[in-house]
Structures are given as structure tokens and as C-alpha cells.
Amino acid sequence: MMEIREVKTTSAAPLAVFRIVFGAMIFLSVIRFWYQGWIKSLYIDPKYFFPFYGLEFIKPWGEYTYILFVICACCALMLALGMFYRIASIGLFFSFTYIELMDKSTYLNHYYFVSLVCLMLVFLPAQMYFSVDAYRNKNLLSDAIPVWCLSSLRLFVGLLYFFAGLAKVNSDWLLLAQPLKIWLPAKNDLPIIGFLFNYSWIPFVFSWFGCLYDLLIPFLLWNAKTRLWAYGAVVVFHGLTAILFPIGMFPYVMMVTALVFFSGEFHQKIISQIGKWLQLPATFLHPNRIYAYSPTTQRILLLGFGGFFCWQLLMPFRYWLYPGELFWTEEGYRFSWRVMLMEKAGYAQFTVLDKEGRREVVNNQQFLTPLQEKMMSTQPDMLLYYAHILRDFYHQRGYNNPQVYVDSYVTLNGRMGRPLVKPTTNLAQEEESFKPKKWITSFDDTITGF
């Protein structure tokens, strides 16, 4: 197994540092999540949840949901330490992904990012260097790994940025400066920079800068000459987003993730420094060994990673299979690195009735939390799922074949609100599928671009 192959190798330090900071960030995120009371308010208190299509079996475990978070936090910590790494990475991938998929209302692209990184880490040799596992088992200990192991991680981070940038190449973002035109003036009372947001050209500057930043940053980080300044831009960009928008840990996750682009020497210095503090033996810090997969394993892994990247390249474009405006229908919107592109708000009032004259205007508060209601009122698949919750509920209450209609009203990026669902559609009869939803109204406006 551990013999030198004719594969290009690179320092194992960047991957090891990444493992530590990434694991630590997730660990902190879970603690923060718990501390904020979100486990209870998001996954235990609600009466209903919005699962993903085809994954309806994934739902919170009631009071035992805490166990899921305990597993996740422990795995994250073990991953950071490189302790029982294989189990930890697999456990982290499954627990984190499970949590992420329990309720669509809490969907965030950065959760998806974390899930996919965890998936990659399951197969990457991040524990071979500077880990508890390698400390205990000297057979593992190596300070060089195949180049592709590190490159694939960089490629993935690069893809995330690039697609996020590509999604910003649209007329709302570039020509109307929406939604920043709405969001930035709301922050015009910030010290030092707040006054800027009163100028009407500032949202354009931010929009264009944000778009170019996302498109170019992978290349600028990859190139050694521009890397330092690019990283400065990463800190400023994500720092600004952290100040301006309520997006939690994401900016910090990205700031530490971008370190992966730095050279082996850079990361080696970090590790040597920590090693000095911990008084670790030189043989542990500089084993001078190369880690290599067996040819078969390597071939399978490369095939797997190839498939993974093909999937990643295609996912953001699946919306081309749907008619209608992506921002309006959101068919193919998730899992595509489309972040901060829309200011969408809505209102949905459901009426349930049956042929025998029973009729009720639904009080959404009886069924959903404010967050769920907010998300549901603008996202067609959630509107449909909720209509089915209502159908089943009123069926239980003795309605004969309940019909469910919705009076919806949605505003998108400053456009005057209008119905999102055709009001004559009996949603009780419509089925969820990956096919286009014909009951969504047409957008009657054009947003050009990706």
C-alpha cells in the first residue's frame, strides 16, 4: 500500500490544516446552533416539516433530534483532531446531511457546501498527517499525498465561487442592482461605511464587484502571484457580507476554506508552529513519507471524483429543463450555488372546501412556524407540500375529498406583488414531481442571464 508510486505528490500540510479548521468550524457552528435554541425552535417545536422530494423519510427525531446534533458535533471534533478519521468523516457526512435535509425551510447553500466537502473528505487522506490517528499509527503517517487529492478540493471551492458568480450574471443583478438596491440602504446607519448606501450607484458597484469577485477569485487564489491580494479580497468580501447580512457562520467558513489555496510551505509553517507549542517530536512533524493509494483504489477514486465533478458541473444548469423564469418558479434553484440573488416576500392564504359545503380559510399559524410560513409563501414546491398537509388534515376532520386553493401574492426583487399560483388550481389534486409545475403563474417579465 504505502509505496512510492509514479503519481505527482504534494505536501500533506494544506489538507491537514484544512481538516482541522473545517472540523473546528462545523463543531463551533453546531454549538452555536444549539446555544441559539435553534434545534428546538427549528426541528422540535414545529408540527410539520418540509422534506425534500424523494427523501420524505428524512425528518427530525422529536426530542432525540439532540442526539443527531451530538453525533454531528462529536464527529466534527474527531475530524478536526484526525481521530478515528474514517468513522468521523462518514459520521459527519451522514449526520450533517441528514440535519440539512430535515426541513426545506432551513435550506442554505452553505450547508450543502459543507455536506459535499464532508463527502469528499470521506475519500481524501486528510488524516495521514498531523492527526491523532497518524500519531498512534505510524504506518499512516506521511507528509506527502497525491496532488489530485488537494487539487480536487481546490477545484470544488473554485467551482462554488465560479457558479455563484455566474448566477449573478443576470439582468436583475447587473442592470437593476437588485436585490442589493433593497438590502444596502437598510444598512445606511452603519458606522464608517453606512453613508455610502445612500448613494444610488453604490448597489451597482457592489453588484458588479460581487459578480467579478466570485467569477475571478478561484483563478486569483490559484495563482501564486495574486494569491495574497486575492485572500485579502476574500477577507474583505466575506467580512462585509458578515456585517451586512444575517448569514451566520458562512463568511467565516469561507474565509478559512480559502486557505486551502495557499502553498504547502505556508501550511507547513502553521503546523510546525503548532507542533512547537505542543512539543511534538520532529519525526511526527517531518516523517518524510509519501502516502499513495493502491493503483486500483486510486483508479476507482479518480473515477468517482470525475463523476462527482460532472454532476457538479451539470446541477446548476438543470433549470434549463424547465420553462418559465427560474427566480419565479424556483424549479432547479436549490443546490446550484445561487446565493443572495433574490429579495422575495409573499403572502399565502389557503381555503379548504368540499362539495358538501364545508369551507374554511386556513390560519397558517396553526400549522407552521413564522419561518416556515415565510419560506412556504414564496416557494412553489413548499406551497404544494403545505396544501397536501392541509388536504390530509381536513380529510381527517371529516371533509369529503377536500379541495385546497391558495390566494398567493409574491414580490420579487422590487417588482409589484402578484399571484404566484393560479388561484383556480386545486392543489389537493396536484402531485409533486420533477416535472414542470403548470399551476405556477407566468412571470410576465424577463430576467436575462444565467
Place this chain on the structure above:
Amino acid sequence: MNTFKRTIAVVALLSGFLWACGESSTTEPAPDDDSKDRKAVLTHLADEIILPAYANFKPKLETMIAKSQAFSAKPDAITLSEFRQAWVDAYTEWQKVELFDVGPANKTGIRNYYNIYPTNVTGINDYMADPSVNLEVASSYDKQGFPALDYLINGVGATDAQIVAYYTASVEGPKRLAYIKRITDHMNALITKVIADWNGSYRTEFTTKTGLDIGSPMGELVNGYVLHYERYIRSGKFGIPSGAMLNGVVASDKVEGFYKKDISKILAQTAHQAAVDFFNGKSVKTGTNGAGFKTYLDALGAKDSATGKTLSETINAQFDIANQKINGLKPNFYEEVKTNNAAMVQVYTEMQKAVRMLKVDMTSAMSIVITYTDNDGD
């Protein structure tokens, strides 16, 4: 310097800058564009509308209380009719302050003690029998305030003579008068506290905490405003009595001012006009429009891209339609629900269109999150 150290230096420098930006400091940058300045909006709303409106309401309430005391001292047809007129005046003036569901008014929940209707007659009778009952709990809401007084001075007898007799009864009379004193004293204590809190520290908080996040004064103000329009004007005054909401169940006895009968329209008109004026930043002192939701929306450039019409114009146009529909009604909503309910439902329908604009278009344009949960159907 090597790369490692240089990176650390760059990051430290930038973090320091960002940290400085993110810190909430008390130094206020002078905004170049005053119309987007929320401090100016909030200051105008506080000093030109909210505080003067409270200042106008307080003497009306005090007059009402004085008349109620005169009535208690000497219950007769004259003191009753004076008390009643003062009650109408105060109730009408209340419509101009009920919408300020922010800060002290929100904290004390003053509206709940002032104007929850239909009032609970059985409950009032129970409370009269037990003077120790707590008037500060949710179960007491529908046994006090203007609606309770409505019953007590308009509903306890068919004629004024009967009403006077109700209070001059030898054993029960004094208890009944004592209850009027209890609830009017409670109203006075509440409004005194709200005004005192505004004049104390809250005005400063309101005008200087200019953020828009959940719990910020502006966030709370906008939420309270939209909630008021939706639940207390649209639903309370029209939707519920007309049955437009409760699945067609018409409830004429749920109109505001049910016992007095002929004031429902003036109360609704006053409340709606107050909401419209507040939107337009119309000064209670001078009657001229100033900084408010309208100027703020205009400064943000909120408009319909299809028609080019500003959002504030669209909202005002919808307010006008709703106003016209209210104007077409007769003063007595109890009768309107029974004989002309379609017109009542129409008001509800037009107001519903305004609700959507306020709740969705306006809050989205302002980047304010709606945090109250709507309880249609309750």
C-alpha cells in the same frame, strides 16, 4: 517579510477595519441623502405624529373620566348624555393612537385593555360583583375599555331613564358605578404610563436606534402598523362582522360600538384615515406631510417596474378606494351588516388589497421582516 507573515499582517489589518465597521458606535455619519435617513423619519413620526396624537388623546380621556365622575355623583339623564358624548369623543380620538403599536404601547399591550370587542356582558357582571378581580390579565381584556363602557352607558337599558335607574338601584347601583370608576381609572393609568415612557427614555431609543433588524424600533413600528391595518381595521371593523373572514358566518353583534350603534362608521373612518395619514407622515400639529413611510419608500425608489408608478402612489390609490367604500356606508354598521352586507364585504376586499401591498411590497422594499403572525380566522 515572508508570505506567511505578510498574510497574517494583511488579514489582521483588514479584520481590524471590518471590526471597526461592524462595531456599533454612537458616532453618526452625516447622510448625504436625508430622505433615506431613518433617524429623520423616526424623529418626525415621534415628534409630529405619535407624541402630539397622545397629547390630543389624553385630555379627551380626562374629560370623559370627569364626566363619568359627574355622572357617578349625580346619575341623571343630563350627566349621562354628557358622559356619553365625552365617551364618543374619546373613543374617536383613540382611533388615532391605537395604531402606534410600538415601544411603551406595545409593551403594556394598551390596545388589549382599551378596545377589545365584542365586550363580554356576563364577564362584566361577574367583575362588578368582585372588585378584587385582576384587570391586568388576558382574560380581562373583553371586560374593560371603550367597548365595556359602550355596554355600560348604552346597553344596560332601552331608554336613558332605564340606564339611569340601573345606576340608582339601591344595592347594585354603587357597585356598578364603582366598576365604571375602576375601568376608567385603569385606562387613565395605562395611557399615563405610555406617555411617561415615551417622554422618558423611549423617545431617544426610538429616534436613535435606526437599524431594521428584528426588534428594532422601526421594525416594530412597521410590524405594528401593518398588523393594525390588517387585524384591527380590516378584520376587526369589517372582516369579522361581515363574515368575509369567518367562512361566511355573519356576526352583526361583533361591530365596533355595538350598543351605541351609530358610531361604527365614524370610528372606522377615523382609524383608517389615521393609518393613511401616518403612512404619509402627515403632522398632527400642522397638518402637512413630512418624513414617513411614503418619503422613505420614495427615497428608496420603490416602484412598479412595469408601470413606473411608485409604490407609495399605488398604496395611496388603494387607500383611497378603501376610503370611498367606507364613505358609502351608513353610520350604523350593525344595520349595514344586516341589510347591506355586500358593501361591508367590499370594504374588506379593498382593504385586503392594501394589506398585501403593505405587508409584502412595502416591507420587502424596506427590507423589514414581518415577525408578527397573522391570526386570520380566530
